[in-house]
Amino acid sequence: MNEHTVNVRGVSRRFGKTLALDNVDLAIEPGEFVALLGRSGSGKSTLLRALAGLDAPTAGSVQVPKERMIVFQEPRLLPWKTAIENVALGLSGSGATQQARAALAEVGLEHRLDAYPTTLSGGEAQRTALARALVRDPKLLLLDEPFAALDALTRMRMHRLIEALWKQHRLSVLLITHDVDEAILLADRALVIDRGRIIESININLPRPRDLSQPGFVPLRKQLLSAIGVKDEDSRNPAVIDAGAQKTAVTSRTIALA
Amino acid sequence: MHLDVPRGLDDTATMQITAPGLLDQTDLSVSIAPTPKRRSRQWLRALSPLALLVLWQIGCSSGLISPRTLAAPSQVIASFIQLTADGALQHHLLVSLGRVAKGMAIALLLGGSLALLSGLSRTGEYVIDAPMQMLRTLPVLALIPFFIIWFGIGEVPKVALVAVAAVFPIYLTLYSGIRGVDAKLIEMAKVIGLSRIALIQHVILPGALPTALVGIRYALGVSWLILVAAEQVNATSGIGYLMNDARDFMRIDILVVGLLIYAFLGLVVDILVRWLERRLLGWRPSFVNAAS
Numbered sequence A: 001m002n003e004h005t006v007n008v009r010g011v012s013r014r015f016g017k018t019l020a021l022d023n024v025d026l027a028i029e030p031g032e033f034v035a036l037l038g039r040s041g042s043g044k045s046t047l048l049r050a051l052a053g054l055d056a057p058t059a060g061s062v063q064v065p066k067e068r069m070i071v072f073q074e075p076r077l078l079p080w081k082t083a084i085e086n087v088a089l090g091l092s093g094s095g096a097t098q099q100a101r102a103a104l105a106e107v108g109l110e111h112r113l114d115a116y117p118t119t120l121s122g123g124e125a126q127r128t129a130l131a132r133a134l135v136r137d138p139k140l141l142l143l144d145e146p147f148a149a150l151d152a153l154t155r156m157r158m159h160r161l162i163e164a165l166w167k168q169h170r171l172s173v174l175l176i177t178h179d180v181d182e183a184i185l186l187a188d189r190a191l192v193i194d195r196g197r198i199i200e201s202i203n204i205n206l207p208r209p210r211d212l213s214q215p216g217f218v219p220l221r222k223q224l225l226s227a228i229g230v231k232d233e234d235s236r237n238p239a240v241i242d243a244g245a246q247k248t249a250v251t252s253r254t255i256a257l258a
Numbered sequence B: 001m002h003l004d005v006p007r008g009l010d011d012t013a014t015m016q017i018t019a020p021g022l023l024d025q026t027d028l029s030v031s032i033a034p035t036p037k038r039r040s041r042q043w044l045r046a047l048s049p050l051a052l053l054v055l056w057q058i059g060c061s062s063g064l065i066s067p068r069t070l071a072a073p074s075q076v077i078a079s080f081i082q083l084t085a086d087g088a089l090q091h092h093l094l095v096s097l098g099r100v101a102k103g104m105a106i107a108l109l110l111g112g113s114l115a116l117l118s119g120l121s122r123t124g125e126y127v128i129d130a131p132m133q134m135l136r137t138l139p140v141l142a143l144i145p146f147f148i149i150w151f152g153i154g155e156v157p158k159v160a161l162v163a164v165a166a167v168f169p170i171y172l173t174l175y176s177g178i179r180g181v182d183a184k185l186i187e188m189a190k191v192i193g194l195s196r197i198a199l200i201q202h203v204i205l206p207g208a209l210p211t212a213l214v215g216i217r218y219a220l221g222v223s224w225l226i227l228v229a230a231e232q233v234n235a236t237s238g239i240g241y242l243m244n245d246a247r248d249f250m251r252i253d254i255l256v257v258g259l260l261i262y263a264f265l266g267l268v269v270d271i272l273v274r275w276l277e278r279r280l281l282g283w284r285p286s287f288v289n290a291a292s
Helices: A044-052 A083-088 A096-106 A122-134 A154-171 A180-186 A215-228 A246-257 B011-017 B035-061 B075-085 B088-120 B122-135 B142-149 B155-179 B183-191 B196-230 B237-248 B252-280 B286-290
Strands: A007-015 A018-028 A034-035 A059-063 A068-071 A140-144 A172-177 A189-193 A197-203
Touching: A007 A044, A018 A059, A018 A197, A034 A044, A034 A180, A034 A215, A044 A172, A059 A096, A068 A096, A083 A096, A096 A122, A122 A154, A154 A172, A154 A180, A172 A180, A172 B122, A172 B252, A180 A215, A189 A215, A197 A215, A197 B088, A246 B122, B035 B075, B075 B088, B075 B252, B088 B122, B088 B196, B088 B237, B088 B252, B142 B155, B142 B196, B155 B196, B183 B196, B196 B237, B196 B252
Parallel strands: A034 A172, A034 A189, A068 A140, A140 A172
Antiparallel strands: A007 A018, A007 A059, A189 A197
């Protein structure tokens, strides 16, 4: 019908009296990396769950490819299965183990194949979850704040990994994040969602690989922050919309890159 | 600082503390009690039971404890050797073991299926859970007269009593284990498109297993308890019969042997279940750390 990977038209989702999504339109092109920014409770997770098929909207239409995978904030690995068993779970055919091994190698975990999730570090566990998604060859990858629980250095490494995998597999990616810098570092386009509506869409045309000191980075960040409604008077302020643990993480990353 | 680990409950915790990496760090301001000291303490723990045993023997030999009250340890050992020599003990033990095995098998099958049905479906829960929760409060020993009326005095009532006693812990723990599986993992399984069968096999049952094993352990304990009572009613074999018979002839030494057998069996059952746990729950952090 059309060449969009994702086509969302007039989607609303009501939970009791609250309107979590209010007439949302969203199209994602094949191979496009879109970041969705918003405060807690803005409806960004609801939108992602609708795209993942985990939640049915009250109104509107959602077109997504059947080959879609999601990586959550927490890795959600089965603790009683090794890394490779987790990745291979549900794959059919004789090549399943081979595929799982290749996927884990791709995220740099070929040495941790037989490790149990409890022995993996946060970054390793999240990479295993990523391998589990990639091994199913998705057209659309949904990322629900997958780096939020990681430390600053691990986050930087994960950013590079995601970018590389996205290029390699020519995926469409929808990344949900609290972190304005993360959105600018990774996305082709950043959307801002507030009270269930997408209120801003900004194309990010900075050359890749990107870093925080790149020319053009600071104006973009100001633009996004003001769309979200945060005043960015001092550009050295941590560019995180929500308070919490991430604040320190972003500050230290800014220092590390400066 | 001395770390007090509850003994016998979780020996893996002990292994964690005595891991080589930790022992090297003697310069830590908070030091951990080194192994030799622990071992000597454990040896000390064996001292007081041994002393009691000696006191018991002295009491009996000196005539302070009447042989009608308690048999001397030496006499208990002699009776044990005699009962083993003529094969009586082995015979009765095997009969009892057989009854527990049959009863447990029925309980596992029945309790397991019922828990699966009510754990995995809402309808199953409505139909099964309420009656199970009501029935579990019945004291099983009070059922003995019923079972004799219904099943006579042969093997059936004894096996049935064991099965009834064991079915509830198995049902309750497996059911709550199934219901306690992390909903996020189930959602993840949905995302990667697992079939219902695969979901049960790979996510729900392994997730429920730690809780269910507690139930199995408990059920095994209860089976022996019930069997003692069941075998004292119209039995012609089994450890319970052996003890009942000994009571009729005032053979206090054999009674003590029977008690020791029960204690020993409890220990064996415990070791068996712990071995099972180690094999099946190798992924749990405590086991993983102890192994590496």
